[in-house]
Amino acid sequence: MDFSGIESRGLVLLGCGKMGSALLAGWLGEGLSPAAVHVTDPSPSAWLKGTGVALNGPLPEAPAVVLIAVKPQMMAAALPSLTAMGGGKTLFVTVAAGTTLATYEAILGAATPIVRAMPNTPAAISRGITAICGNAVATEAHLALAEALLTAVGQVVRLPGEHQMDAVTALSGSGPGYVFHMIEAMARAGEAVGLAPDLAMTLAKATVAGAGALAEVAAETPAELRQNVTSPGGTTAAGLAVLMAEPGGLTDLMTRTVAAAEARGKALGK
Numbered sequence: 001m002d003f004s005g006i007e008s009r010g011l012v013l014l015g016c017g018k019m020g021s022a023l024l025a026g027w028l029g030e031g032l033s034p035a036a037v038h039v040t041d042p043s044p045s046a047w048l049k050g051t052g053v054a055l056n057g058p059l060p061e062a063p064a065v066v067l068i069a070v071k072p073q074m075m076a077a078a079l080p081s082l083t084a085m086g087g088g089k090t091l092f093v094t095v096a097a098g099t100t101l102a103t104y105e106a107i108l109g110a111a112t113p114i115v116r117a118m119p120n121t122p123a124a125i126s127r128g129i130t131a132i133c134g135n136a137v138a139t140e141a142h143l144a145l146a147e148a149l150l151t152a153v154g155q156v157v158r159l160p161g162e163h164q165m166d167a168v169t170a171l172s173g174s175g176p177g178y179v180f181h182m183i184e185a186m187a188r189a190g191e192a193v194g195l196a197p198d199l200a201m202t203l204a205k206a207t208v209a210g211a212g213a214l215a216e217v218a219a220e221t222p223a224e225l226r227q228n229v230t231s232p233g234g235t236t237a238a239g240l241a242v243l244m245a246e247p248g249g250l251t252d253l254m255t256r257t258v259a260a261a262e263a264r265g266k267a268l269g270k
């Protein structure tokens with residue numbers, strides 16, 4: 001990415017925990033000068049202190065971009081410090097779950113371009129996927145800038161509207177948590193049939209990682225890949241008869257899981 005526009009005006013990062021750090025690591029890895037980055041975070045990590053960014057100091061008056069990566073519950077306390085940067089010169093990009101574009105507009109002004117983004121933690125190894133949408137004054141150039149910044153940590157997709165953001169959050173934003181729990185569950189199930197804990201975890205992790213990588217590159221659909229594993233009358237068929245039972249199988253459970261996460265996103269937005 002060409003960071004020259006950002007380097008001349010600066011980038012402000014509000015909150016640099018797990019998600020802010022993943023994004024910052026991606027940009028620095030792509031060549032963004034740490035001197036152009038101004039981070040505000042009351043509890044900076046040792047990693048952040050070692051990056052050479054400007055930390056908890058004065059902020060530029062009109063940076064090119066403000067990236068907001070604080071928890072939604074901290075937004076009301078954190079956002080008013082940036083009100084003076086609202087109005088149009090600075091693009092605001094936020095990764096916070098739930099918090100609506102209208103909430104930001106109420107604090108920053110409706111003339112402020114704001115892009116809501118929902119990344120996920122595989123961003124830490126540049127394998128994330130982020131969905132974005134903009135407010136009414138966000139132009140194609142604003143969306144393209146946000147997309148370029150977020151592409152540093154993986155794929156980016158554009159949403160037809162903000163109404164889909166809680167659903168996306170529930171699927172891909174929270175999704176890594178579901179997959180990590182699946183690894184835990186598979187490892188425990190392996191232990192239950194007699195494997196040592198370390199071996200069960202090694203097998204579970206490699207199986208989920210390998211199957212995910214295969215699903216991403218294969219020409220076949222996930223359903224076809226599943227059928228390829230399943231010999232008639234064999235072991236996979238016996239296992240899938242339990243996992244795919246309806247009702248009560250994984251599809252039912254995942255539907256309820258994603259619905260609960262979506263409902264929580266909507267509640268956070270109120």
Ligand SMILES: NC(=O)C1=CN([C@@H]2O[C@H](COP(=O)(O)OP(=O)(O)OC[C@H]3O[C@@H](n4cnc5c(N)ncnc54)[C@H](O)[C@@H]3O)[C@@H](O)[C@H]2O)C=CC1
Nearest residue numbers: 015016017018019040041043069070071072078096097119
């Ligand atoms: N962790 C995840 O998987 C994802 C998180 N998100 C969103 O990213 C945002 C951040 O989440 P995480 O990075 O996981 O949380 P985190 O707790 O790791 O990071 C939040 C950071 O904000 C800092 N902070 C607290 N009050 C502040 C203030 N007043 N001003 C500036 N910084 C302040 C904290 O010290 C902390 O470093 C949340 O809004 C979350 O919804 C979005 C997608 C995925």
Ligand SMILES: O=C(O)[C@@H]1CCC=N1
Nearest residue numbers: 096097169173174175
């Ligand atoms: O759990 C959360 O609220 C955040 C948003 C998506 C992933 N983590």
